Amino acid sequence: xxKLSYKLSVRERVTAKCERHPRYNPEKDGRGGIKGACSTCFxxxxxxxxxxxxxxxxxxxxRRAGPWARPRESRxxxxxxxxxxAEIPEVQx
Numbered sequence: 607x608x609k610l611s612y613k614l615s616v617r618e619r620v621t622a623k624c625e626r627h628p629r630y631n632p633e634k635d636g637r638g639g640i641k642g643a644c645s646t647c648f649x650x651x652x653x654x655x656x657x658x659x660x661x662x663x664x665x666x667x668x669r670r671a672g673p674w675a676r677p678r679e680s681r682x683x684x685x686x687x688x689x690x691x692a693e694i695p696e697v698q699x
Contacts, residue, residue: 612671614664622650 624630624646630639632647632654640647 610671612667616660620653622653624650 624644627641627644627647630641630644630647630650632639632651637651640651
C-alpha cells in the first residue's frame with residue numbers, strides 16, 4: 607500500500623529584468639533571444655523554464671493522483687462555535 611500526503615503552496619512574485627538587455631522577455635524571445643551570452647538573461651530564461659517544469663509536474667501529479675484521491679469530509683463544529691448565516695433560523699413577526 608502506498609500512502610502519500612501532499613500539499614503544495616508556492617506563492618512567489620518575481621520581477622526581474624536584465625540591466626544590459628531590458629527588453630529581453632524569456633516567454634516571447636526564448637533562449638534564442640539572448641544576446642552576447644549574457645549571464646543575467648540566461649538566469650531569467652532558466653527561471654522561466656523552471657516555472658514551466660514545476661507547473662507541468664504539478665499538473666501531471668494531480669492528473670495521475672485523481673482516481674485515488676478521496677474528498678475530505680468537513681470538520682464537525684464545536685458546540686460553542688457561531689452559526690453561519692445559512693444556519694441561522696428565520697424569525698417571522
